[in-house]
Amino acid sequence: MKSADFDYVRNYVRTQAAIVIEPGKEYLVESRLTTLARKENIASIDRLVELLRAKPGSDLHRRVIDAMTTNETSFFRDLHPFEALKKTILPELVQKRRPERQLNFWCGAASTGQESYSVLMTIAENFPEIFQWNFNFIATDLSTDVLAQAQSGRYGQLEVNRGLPAPLLVKYFKRNGDAWEFDPILRKKVVFKELNLMSNWPFMPAMDVVFLRNVLIYFDVETKKQILGKIRRLLRPGGYLFLGGAETTLNLDDSFERVVLERTTCYRSPGV
Ligand SMILES: C[S@@+](CC[C@H](N)C(=O)[O-])C[C@H]1O[C@@H](n2cnc3c(N)ncnc32)[C@H](O)[C@@H]1O
Structure with a gap:
């Protein structure tokens, strides 16, 4: 790949999505863009880069950003946070919020x-009563491709083999052809939306729990600070x-209190 083309792509991805691609990662950009070009x-x-340069703001630009995101994930990833x-966390919040019966979650x-x-x-499995409360669960991502699958709730055999305990597979999924489909009633409790963490966030209710896992690693220090401040x-x-x-x-936002819970760490916002 020409070095000017590599610079064009990495600058574009950085300004639009905050994702930092270091010099020396030409192989990564090449392999992702080869798949996209095909x-x-x-x-x-x-x-492909010629087309991008010729038509700023085209849909192809969005697809390049999609192609450059790393979407690695799995059920109950790292287990300990869950x-x-x-x-x-749920026992504490359920007790605290019981008077008002409201809980808000965001997966960013x-x-x-x-x-x-x-x-x-x-x-x-543990606190189904909160589904009767004013319960909001918003899940967002920059990539529309991944959101389409998230919204469908459909997973292949390899995906359900990664991290999902068999009893939960049997209880919450139904087989449909080659796919496993997540329980439609539970699925509808999450609202999936496109959101670039770099952008101005639209109105969101004040949150009780935010999952923002394995995405800050792609950003530079300034962007991490900005996003943590907004959270x-x-x-x-x-x-x-x-x-x-x-x-x-x-060293990014020291107003969070670091809370170690057995084998995981989470961060509590200031106040009670
Ligand atoms: C490695 S996945 C993490 C998925 C999940 N949180 C987990 O830990 O298993 C990172 C996700 O962040 C998304 N992402 C990258 N840059 C983003 C941005 N600027 N705004 C919103 N989402 C972004 C990618 O599209 C990708 O789906």
Whole structure:
């Protein structure tokens, strides 16, 4: 790939999605764009970048961003955050919010939906009463491709083999041809929406729990600080933020309280 084309793509992805692609990652851009060019019937990466340059703001630009996102996820990824939710955070929040009967959740880099559905199954298994409350669950991602799958609630055998305990598969999924379909009643409790974390966020209710896992790693320090500041303002006092295992608020936004719960760490917003 020509170095000017590599720079064009990495600058575009950085300004639009905040995703940092370091010099030396030409192989990554090449492999993702080769797949995209094939899908779009474009003869080569050179031609693809030529088309991008010729038509700023085209739909092809959106597809390049989609292609450059890493959507790796699985059910109950890292397990321990979901254990903490079940054993500590949900019991605490259910007790605290019982008088007003309201709880709000947001999954901010939802990818293909496994994380949101894992949270929902954790609630359904342990505190189903909160579905009778004013319960809001918003799940967002930048990539429309992954959101389409998330919304469908359909997963292949390999996807359900990753992290989903067999009893939960049997209880919450139905086989339909090659796919496993997530329980439609529970599925409708999540509202999936497109949202670029870099943009101005539209109105969202104040949140009790935010999952923003395995996405800050792609951003530079300034962007991480900005996003954490916005989450702090969105969380209700005493609300919780879950980040990925390689992510932290330390030295980025030290007003969060670091809470270690057995084998996981989460972050509590200031106040009670
Ligand atoms: C590695 S996945 C993480 C999925 C899930 N949270 C997990 O931990 O399993 C990262 C997701 O972040 C999304 N993403 C990347 N940049 C984003 C941005 N600027 N705004 C919103 N989502 C973004 C990608 O599309 C991708 O689906």
